[in-house]
Amino acid sequence: MLEISHLYKKFGKFVALRDMNMKVDEGELFGFVGSNGAGKTTTMRICVGLLASDGGKVTIDGEEVLNDHKKLASLVGYVPDFFGVYSNFTCMEYLQFFASTYGLRGYDTDVMCQDLLKLVKLDHKKDTNVNGLSRGMKQRLCLARGLVHDPKILFLDEPASGLDPQSRFELKEILKNLSSYGKTIIISSHILPELDQMCSSVGIINKGHVVLQGTMDEIHRAAAMQSPILITVANDQIDDAFAVLKEFATVQKVTARGNILSVVFTGTKEEESVLLSSLVSHNVAVLNFYREDSSLESLFMDIVSGEMARKAKEA
């Protein structure tokens, strides 16, 4: 569906995007994660035609679209990290106006606008001035605006920022709902765990480069790998345990502190249990076998800081 390849963007001498590559499949609710200044907004703005790239390609359904404004505009919807509302309009007029910018007018359009308001739970505010909406409501109205032309891909730039937990929850429900209709949605955030319950895939961007991309399951696995398995064995069996663990290819590194072995393990949960049973069958008395649930947040932090370390080494 959406494919970004070798995208570059410079602001003067500063390189904001460096060989950015990302792929989003049809119907995905895709999380686009990165810390402040990573280049999320820059990427999105290029994808919706608000910014010229300095090289690279963006294709939608295999077609290069950045040079065709009308085509691009009808394929993508964009909800920026600001509102952009006309205070003199009611919610309904606001949607009608944006529909008209896509050449959509008439009875069907009015019905569609009402449906959209219903979708974002603003149907009771239909005739309220946009000025009279709360932050969360404005955010939802902007979401509806991004949908007036039924775009194939919807870009949402940090839609949850500034919303209270209740509004966040509502927004998530709306997005999940939309996604269930098959709409491709790309949502940026600087908090990876926030996207956990919602997204099917994520891409993690750091310093203008996508450093990790995968399904949520893969990301969870990667996170799990971050934390070692802690195995407590009888004091005199440390060497035996070492010998057994060495046999496993999935064991990267073993360190001992007292009688607690810390094992960096890259296998799956199933392989984890094989490891345990192997220890037991070699008559190692396992007193404790435990793996800390590594959080996505720490994975994210590790990736970002790891990248920094790598960059520092390269420099």
Place this chain on the structure above:
Amino acid sequence: MSKFSIKNAVLYKDMTLDMKKGKIFALILVFNLLVGIIAFTFLGGITLGGISSGKVSYAVMPFMLYTLVFLEYGIMIMVVPALTAGVISLEKERQTLEVLLTTRLTPWEIVWGKFWSVINMVGLLVLSSVPFLALVFMYGGINIIHLLLIVAVFMVITMYTAAMGIMWSSILKNTMGSVIMSYITVFFSRTVFLSLGIGVSGVIAAIDEAIYMNMLNAAGYTYYYSHTPSGIPQYLIPPEIGIPFFLLSPECTLWDVANRMGFQIGTWSTRGMDFLGEIYPYLSSGKWYWYLWTPISVGLFLLLTWGMLKISAFALNPVKKKGKKNKKSRVK
């Protein structure tokens, strides 16, 4: 049908917003109050004069027309920069421009919509005052075609003025700067060209005159000849050089179209800008370009308007095509 039935979405939005605010009705009221006061002052004067002398002085009627047209012109150049200078910069400040640019609307369509919303508004003002202008008919001396022609030329000048405000509004980020630059540009585009026209024509006339006299002297003529003696050119620098500056002065165009009626007022014939031929030595009346004054300058204004709107659309385009190709190869 939906309410959004005007083709350009931006145009429709602006017009409905203005209606909602009642801004346009307030403007119409104030505008016609001014025009009306002047019109009835004239009529009152003519009527009183007619009662006391037993004769109606028709000769004053054209002056009533000029006064009203130039009054409207004065109001227009005060109001149009205010109406246009914010149209796009306010959308920038509200951050709605970015959103508009992601829709199917092209920068040109946005600029075009903004432009026509202002032109429609001023057009409405001018049309609302046509009854006052038409009072001139009451005593004859002017026909409806002529009046429509004046209104049409007036609207072209309005477009030229509006394009300046829209251009600054597109180029600059904030409305304050745009308002200032718009007023400066509007005033300069009137006074500077007019002054240049007067100044350049005067200086050229003086130089030509000096050279001519010198040549006469050198050839042994001791007194001024009303006919140029053979072998002596009447002028060296073409006196028409100053004319383009006049052509770029909207006041001249307005004067030309309002005054070109072809009859005498006292000793003065009404022939539009032809009178320049009488003011400056070596320029002569009756030349072809005097007759084409309004069409030529209207053409110039339309061209400049179009150019400024193009610049506006270019300024708004977030992904400018120019020079993109070589940049692409430079990175990496």
